[in-house]
Amino acid sequence: MKFTPGPTAVPPAVREAMAEEQPNPDVDPVFAERYQALCEDLADVYDTDHDVVVPGGEGILGLEAAIASLVAPGDRVLCISNGLYGDGFADFVESYDGEAELVSAPYDDPLDLEAIEAALEDAATDGEPFELATMVHCETPTGTLNDLDPVLDLLEEYDVPSVVDAVSSLGGTPVPTDRIDVCLGASQKCFSAPPGLTTAAISDRAWERMEERDPSSLYTNFLPWQDVSKNFPYTHLSANVAALEEAIDRLFEEGLEDVYQRHEKAAERCRERGAELGLEVYPDSERSSPTVTAFRLPGKAKEIQQRVAEEEDVVLATGLGGLEDDILRFGHMGYNAEVEKVERAMDALERVLA
Template sequence: MDENTLTMTPGPTAVPEDVREAMAQPAMNPDVNPEFESYYETLLDKLARVYGTDDEMVVLGGEGILGLETAVDSLVAPGDDVLCLANGVYGDGFADFVEMAGGTPVVHEADYRDAFDPDEVAARVESGDFDAATMVHCETPTGLLNEFDEILATLQEAGILTIVDAVSSLGGTEVPVENIDVCLGASQKCFSSPPGLTTMSVSDAAWEKVEETDQNGFYTSLEPWQDADYSFLPYTHLVSNLYALEASLDRILDEGRESVFARHETAAERCRERGEELGLEPFPGTESLCSPTVTAFEIEGRAEEIQERLYEDHDVLVATGLGEMASDLLRVGHMGYSADETRVEKTMDALESVLD
């Protein structure tokens, strides 16, 4: 892949030049440099502003999946019952992490095309005694965006801690962080920063649960980060990645969160309009379920072939579905730096050429 490739994948996304330049600057030693503490505090403040929360922020050195496993490992004790809301690949995957932590996952499933029924979730909550609940805001493999406001209120009223994977929506659309105990993000999605960092907000209730729960690991535990001294973190942080993340956060804050969200909506609407003109349907099939950060088009049995032709013939890189849907879904990522109408038009022009 060369520098002229148009990357329109749902993460890792294209990284803008100023973010790349930030990552390339000389790196301070985060373990001994006295300036790192104030630098890191400023970074976390910017991250909280992008999240839209007053909760404590944590940045871990590792790709976004690290956050999912760490949240579960830190909050789920052996024998805990955990309600796992699943209408996609990552929702299903949370149950595996719960089992590895010794908890008992109780999976509440919905079809991969459907939203969760709040009344059905409320009934499931009443039927059990749950310590925590897991869910996914945007199911990246299918482009489905879940609406969780009513469900989060139900869980909060029941005293159930909530762990939300918002990896592919944070920074691209509004996320109800104020009602989430652990909200997970990652550098390589809507932040348009290189892969390598997990971000999360952690509520007071979540920290209390961390204290009560025996921690069986270190790198996948939040315990070392509770009341962490920023002058000496639990491990040597990925300082060059932090530089890039800060530059990405500055881009969002300078543009303004609402303007960023509007830009994502505009790019997504144009992507789906062009798809409709080509006779393509977004996978969820319902407009209200379509994410403003990624669109999955149904192309039965041809997705991998079309992905290859887009890259080979037009130097445009998109993604296919995952698992059983690898051949049936073609995914266009319009998130972060790529949430741009011009980039969407070029992508869809190339797709039109391939389909013709």
């Protein structure tokens, strides 16, 4: 049993859709119609009027493409972070010759609103405002769900466009997409489709800024996806598109509100079982995502992960970076957001800890 925070387990119907004979994505109009329908369905999942595009490439493609498409050399970018992926946005900015200012809080703290406001005010006072701000909704390596609305309020006040990584929250909990200029998702998390597709909801303001810039890449560039009525920028992943289409159909059959409630119930039960075992949630239960739970196991996470896999045939994930051996993560997202599966995974952990 795989119970990791992505790539998630893929349900049989999605695997079957991927295995079917696919239309030629370069010449068959059936594929173009399928792609357009998928984008429209994803707009409903995002709950947005923004354009939605689905390039071929794993979710990290979206993070890099957002920066490559919007950041010109010398542009100042405010990178807001309390986690590994938030910090990583600064690396992308610098790799495209932008100037990243990282406002980073400790990984178990909320986003630092005072420091964010101070950075915005200083930039405006100096006459060198930020061209863009980046942040993460769900920091998968720690299971932290960030409250974006107070930050988005500040960015709107200072007229700074936003890029948000919602890869591990989209489809598992509501995302304030209409307040975000580029909101990023991916197929392999809450959608429970195979890895291989990025999703992005893009505002009119973001498209306009992309048109003003001169991206140095075709692949890491959203602009060619703005209008694919005649042809796609490159050969699309037709089987992956079919799989994601089936995965989204499953969400609609269940109903998005019911999907969100299912994730909440799975998360609640996971944390209840952890408390019974004397485990502490990282960062805390109030700020943990409905899609991921991380438990503190300082210096023991890797050993416990290995034993659970070998003795119980249940695959869990540890933290990343400096937290690799200190937290153990349970991915109750997508197909795994079910109380019964949570019980099985926690039973396995309990037997190993005993």
